[in-house]
Amino acid sequence: MKAHRPHINRRQFLQLVAATGASLPLGQLCAKQSGPETRSETSPYENLKDPWLSLAEVQQHLLPTEKNAPGARDIHALVFLRNMLNAPDSDAEERGFILKGVDWLNDLSVKNHQQIFRKLSPEKKEKVLRRIETSRAGSRWLSLMMSYLIEALLSDPVYGGNRDGKGWAWLEHQPGFPSPTADKLYYKLGQPPRRRTKS
Amino acid sequence: MSKDYDICVVGSGAGAGPIISELAKAGQSVLVLEKGPWLREEDFFKDEMACCRRSTYTPKLEDEQHVLEEQMENGDWFSEATSESGWDFWNGNVVGGSSNFMSGYFYRLKPEDFRLLSEFGPIEGANIADWPISYEDMEPYYTKVETEVGISGKIIPHKFQEPRSTPDFPYPPTLEHPIVERIDAACEALGLQSLPTPRAVLSRPANGRNSCEYSGYCGSYGCSSGAKGSARAALLDAAVKTGNCEIRAHAKVYRLKSDSQGRITEALYYDADNQPRSVSAKLFVVACQAIETSRLLLASDGPKHPRGLGNNHNQLGRNLLFSAGGSGTGEFHYSKMDKLEAAALKTRGPFVNRGLQDWYYFNDRAFGGNTKGGVIDFLLRHPNPIAKAMSVRWNDDDNLNWGNELKRDLKTVFTQSQDLRFEVFNDWLPTDDCFVSLDPNVRDKWGSAVARVRLGYHPHDLRVGEYLSGQALKVLRQMGAENIRYSVSGSPPANLVAGGCRFGQDIKTSVLNADCRLHDVENLYVTDGSFMPTGGSVPYTWTIYANAFRVADIIKQRV
Numbered sequence: 001m002k003a004h005r006p007h008i009n010r011r012q013f014l015q016l017v018a019a020t021g022a023s024l025p026l027g028q029l030c031a032k033q034s035g036p037e038t039r040s041e042t043s044p045y046e047n048l049k050d051p052w053l054s055l056a057e058v059q060q061h062l063l064p065t066e067k068n069a070p071g072a073r074d075i076h077a078l079v080f081l082r083n084m085l086n087a088p089d090s091d092a093e094e095r096g097f098i099l100k101g102v103d104w105l106n107d108l109s110v111k112n113h114q115q116i117f118r119k120l121s122p123e124k125k126e127k128v129l130r131r132i133e134t135s136r137a138g139s140r141w142l143s144l145m146m147s148y149l150i151e152a153l154l155s156d157p158v159y160g161g162n163r164d165g166k167g168w169a170w171l172e173h174q175p176g177f178p179s180p181t182a183d184k185l186y187y188k189l190g191q192p193p194r195r196r197t198k199s
Numbered sequence: 200m201s202k203d204y205d206i207c208v209v210g211s212g213a214g215a216g217p218i219i220s221e222l223a224k225a226g227q228s229v230l231v232l233e234k235g236p237w238l239r240e241e242d243f244f245k246d247e248m249a250c251c252r253r254s255t256y257t258p259k260l261e262d263e264q265h266v267l268e269e270q271m272e273n274g275d276w277f278s279e280a281t282s283e284s285g286w287d288f289w290n291g292n293v294v295g296g297s298s299n300f301m302s303g304y305f306y307r308l309k310p311e312d313f314r315l316l317s318e319f320g321p322i323e324g325a326n327i328a329d330w331p332i333s334y335e336d337m338e339p340y341y342t343k344v345e346t347e348v349g350i351s352g353k354i355i356p357h358k359f360q361e362p363r364s365t366p367d368f369p370y371p372p373t374l375e376h377p378i379v380e381r382i383d384a385a386c387e388a389l390g391l392q393s394l395p396t397p398r399a400v401l402s403r404p405a406n407g408r409n410s411c412e413y414s415g416y417c418g419s420y421g422c423s424s425g426a427k428g429s430a431r432a433a434l435l436d437a438a439v440k441t442g443n444c445e446i447r448a449h450a451k452v453y454r455l456k457s458d459s460q461g462r463i464t465e466a467l468y469y470d471a472d473n474q475p476r477s478v479s480a481k482l483f484v485v486a487c488q489a490i491e492t493s494r495l496l497l498a499s500d501g502p503k504h505p506r507g508l509g510n511n512h513n514q515l516g517r518n519l520l521f522s523a524g525g526s527g528t529g530e531f532h533y534s535k536m537d538k539l540e541a542a543a544l545k546t547r548g549p550f551v552n553r554g555l556q557d558w559y560y561f562n563d564r565a566f567g568g569n570t571k572g573g574v575i576d577f578l579l580r581h582p583n584p585i586a587k588a589m590s591v592r593w594n595d596d597d598n599l600n601w602g603n604e605l606k607r608d609l610k611t612v613f614t615q616s617q618d619l620r621f622e623v624f625n626d627w628l629p630t631d632d633c634f635v636s637l638d639p640n641v642r643d644k645w646g647s648a649v650a651r652v653r654l655g656y657h658p659h660d661l662r663v664g665e666y667l668s669g670q671a672l673k674v675l676r677q678m679g680a681e682n683i684r685y686s687v688s689g690s691p692p693a694n695l696v697a698g699g700c701r702f703g704q705d706i707k708t709s710v711l712n713a714d715c716r717l718h719d720v721e722n723l724y725v726t727d728g729s730f731m732p733t734g735g736s737v738p739y740t741w742t743i744y745a746n747a748f749r750v751a752d753i754i755k756q757r758v
Contacts, residue, residue, distance in 0.1 A: 061601075061602070062602065062605075063601070063602075063605070063606070064602060064603065064606075066603070066606065069606055069610075089253065089254075089259070126602075129601075130598075133598065133599060142599055143592075143599060146592055146599055146601065147589070147592075150585055150589060150592065151248070151585055153588065154247075154584040154585045154588055155246075155248050155252075155585060156244075156246055156248070159248060167584075168584070170610075171588075171609060171610065171613035172614050173582075173584045173613060174547045174582075175245065175584075176245025176414040176415060176416035176582070177245055177412070177414050178244050178423055179244060179245060179246070180244040180245075180246040180248075180249065181244070184242060184244060185248075185249075186246060186248045186249035186252075186253050186255040187253070187255075189236070189242055189249065189255055190235065190236025190237075190238055190242075190255070190256075190293065192236070192448075192471035192472075
């Protein structure tokens with residue numbers, strides 16, 4: 001039952017970085033928080049900056065809001081993505097790949113439509129994403145975005161997505177029990193005792 | 200010279216649990232070295248991210264992996280490290296092993312499975328061998344597993360019913376899903392005998408364990424009630440309570456050291472801090488799943504075993520077994536039934552305890568007469584929602600599916616039908632093209648050579664799988680299922696693995712003797728599924744448990 005999650009091909013990643021010009025050092029991209037974001041009164045979509053702002057736009061295009069069906073914003077897909085990319089077990093290379101993909105996306109949007117991605121009409125956004133999909137690295141990037149988006153839609157809300165169980169409710173899914181608690185997230189289970197230190 | 204422990208056990212799953220509990224109860228000091236963490240009931244949730252989307256219960260592939268060899272159409276072998284392919288070949292690496300995550304379909308082998316060569320004759324290209332023991336030798340231990348591990352079920356006489364020393368299971372069947380009425384009706388119309396599937400899941404509380412809570416998520420999930428008969432819940436907790444058993448988690452054994460007499464003196468392992476440690480014992484038992492057991496013995500060369508323990512006749516790692524067969528699905532659309540029927544089929548929780556054994560043996564001219572077949576089990580599509588949604592991630596044009604089209608597809612796949620699946624289990628014939636060796640290049644995070652596994656299969660396995668799948672399809676059609684599809688392939692299921700250290704009478708053709716002790720190592724036993732020369736046509740876990748109880752009795756006699 002384990003998911004098939006091949007890691008990104010390093011050559012593809014380097015190709016992408018070369019194509020876009022690495023504007024951020026990888027270490028800066030890979031700074032990690034200690035735990036998932038907790039629920040706050042302010043919307044997690046307020047005051048967003050890139051790359052998160054563009055990633056949120058991509059997510060919303062991939063999973064749009066409808067009258068009777070939640071979209072990416074409604075389920076807090078960006079919160080989930082950020083939590084997963086900041087999780088202690090996240091792959092630094094994959095994290096860098098996803099974040100760098102925003103530069104690539106905006107470069108292509110400007111080149112083809114003279115505006116960055118989030119300023120484009122839905123039709124032009126669709127064209128840009130389908131264009132990106134035709135390259136191997138681009139398809140990989142979108143495939144990863146889709147994986148995280150589907151996980152955000154249907155994983156337990158404790159991970160930050162599937163807000164208030166909206167994904168489950170929309171798809172009439174009955175979750176199992178007991179559900180995970182914040183202190184027993186998957187990456188907190190089974191860690192070895194801390195390394196002994198000399199006094 | 201004094202030893203640290205009487206017995207050191209490497210691994211803690213179904214093949215280790217009976218050894219650990221029986222010998223601890225007998226007053227022996229037992230040390231268990233388990234590579235993974237020690238998770239308890241309070242650590243297990245219905246969390247798809249933990250069970251199935253991330254490496255929570257298995258190593259990260261960058262740290263530990265396999266190299267898998269598959270045959271291409273031109274006959275060449277293509278090898279790829281699993282960190283590259285993403286094909287994760289690990290099962291549960293935690294205290295209690297993968298028995299924590301099984302679905303618990305439990306079947307005994309049948310008497311003929313112990314003498315497959317004598318009963319059905321040789322098949323060219325297959326290394327079929329009779330077992331050195333009989334069903335009668337194993338029967339008391341199959342019975343012991345029913346009570347000690349806890350198996351729920353109901354015996355219904357049928358033509359291939361194996362002999363039993365007790366009339367029925369100690370626990371009644373678990374609750375059943377309403378779809379079994381449809382299965383039973385279809386089978387009756389076809390003249391088939393649908394049988395209740397025994398399960399290693401408690402249907403009532405026993406031995407300090409709760410009964411099943413019927414959450415509807417069982418396979419792939421650790422059990423939070425303790426009802427599932429994992430080695431941890433059923434055996435290890437009680438063993439620790441004796442005061443004679445110590446379980447050391449995060450202890451990765453990388454080598455067994457042997458002396459000039461060939462006796463094992465120490466187990467060398469890395470602790471939780473990745474520091475090398477060693478422990479001595481009078482007697483050692485290895486049970487860390489078939490592939491890793493062969494790998495450990497291959498890596499443990501010594502003065503009398505220059506090519507690895509028990510490998511002086513080049514038998515170690517050979518004749519690895521998986522489970523052959525196939526699987527299929529049929530859909531039952533809610534729009535074509537009334538509301539009550541639809542509500543019944545949507546029920547989540549109870550088990551689909553139905554299987555068919557009508558073709559465990561069959562006579563067909565196309566197969567040359569009397570032939571070994573297998574079993575068919577029915578089950579609902581796994582309720583994991585992320586996995587279900589991932590199935591529509593790509594559209595028919597092989598493009599990524601997104602936007603409103605994705606949403607329509609999601610709505611359809613989640614809400615239009617109940618999907619009934621079948622799984623076929625038949626023998627994976629042992630061949631020279633299915634074996635474990637040490638990879639010459641790829642190392643794990645501690646610097647040890649990883650297991651390289653050649654994944655060849657015998658074409659006969661596919662023919663039998665097709666035959667049995669054809670029978671299962673008739674049942675789905677009779678039930679009125681729509682959009683029926685199935686597949687049979689030689690791609691091995693990583694969670695059903697045995698062989699590699701087959702037991703037998705002759706050291707030249709086997710690694711272990713009939714007691715599951717290495718022929719030429721006086722104090723080393725192997726008690727996971729590695730011992731099996733042939734696998735039978737059922738999941739292996741009940742047989743692994745039973746054999747480990749048998750070997751525990753043998754060891755008790757000598758200590």
